[in-house]
Amino acid sequence: MKKKVLVVFGTRPEAIKMAPLVKEFRKYPEKFDTRVCVTAQHREMLDQVLEFFEIEPDFDLDLMQPNQNLYTLTAEIITGLKPLLESINPDYVFVHGDTTTTMATSIAAFYSGAQICHVEAGLRTFNMKSPFPEEMNRCVTGVLSAIHFSPTENARENLEKENKKASDILVTGNTVIDALGYSVAKVTAAGFAHPEIEQIRHLVKPGIKTLLVTGHRRENHGEGFLNICRALKTIARDHEDSAIIYPVHLNPNVQRPVYELLDGIANIHLIAPLSYPAFVWLMEKSYLIITDSGGVQEEAPSLGKPVLVMRNTTERPEAVSAGTVKLVGTDPEIIVKETRRLIKEEGYYNEMSGRHNPYGDGRACERIVTFIQNHTYEG
């Protein structure tokens, strides 16, 4: 009998990291009935990913609201999934990471009796307030999950400390490396043209260092983002031989301060969020990356790009230990000082920019699918 697999995701990073898994499951139609449901917690930023990976969801809850709140979003995901779970009655429900979609889907899937499979399981900061609400989301999902697919040994150890059974955990590497591989292969294939890359190519100038910036974390909304913008303004003023390129996240709590404080500065380019291949292209061209993103912390080390992380905690200690990622928080003085060091001190820059990839070999999805193939369903 075919195993019924339902893959649910809602935001840009979940889509990027689940797309190669959907493709892997769909290689075996005789073994798996694979369906995809998007909550559309994100809309445009999700659709960019679906288009690039050529995935058409079977179900689209279309939930995003402007400046949505966590209460309503959580409730709507749970109630939106109910009829779907009841009608298709999946054996396995796959969720990813730590968003509201992840946590709310896990609750709904638990009610339905499906086995919950958590991809990117076991990341922890051990601080419920940072990142907020992601630490809570992944802890709740971890409690409800039957199978935990961990990206690294460190993540596995976190789960074992929470008394998860060793046989329910598989270390796979991070599926983001599978996504990177797909992206690079597609973009470099003969005949592939990407209009977005052509549109941004002129922003990357010879002799000018490109500083790529992204940011969106809820705990940085308000004072945190004001500080980040102050720091970027100072960096732009002090380093005329550099240019900041900042694809601004669509969250209004990010758009507002960023456009109010940084629009119109000659060497700061504020642009719309980029589709995944264009963003990967831009990471490759960058001198350094300043971000509060989770996924970017995983991708940049394998591209040999130093990353300054505008957070006080990280659930991804591997690249920090390897020396390619450094936590700088949101204090403008520290962001400015660390950026200046990387621009001015060549030796320091070279130490941080060594290529390093603690996050996988691009075969995470293959391992997940093989595991499920051999798994005995205990519904």
Ligand code: UD1
């Ligand atoms: C969400 C996740 C966060 C993840 C991030 C990735 C939660 C609570 N937060 O944060 O864990 O790291 O996505 O980017 O799950 N918006 C648009 N179009 C889009 C996307 C967002 O207009 O395509 C705007 C909308 O006004 C929306 C708002 O951004 O209401 C916030 O989106 P939301 O998903 O709630 O929070 P993020 O900050 O994006």
Ligand code: UDP
């Ligand atoms: N990304 C993208 N376009 C952008 C910025 C980021 O495709 O303009 C990708 C990036 O390569 C990474 C993911 O989005 O894979 C990270 O998403 P985000 O920072 O929104 O979420 P997080 O990883 O922090 O949850």
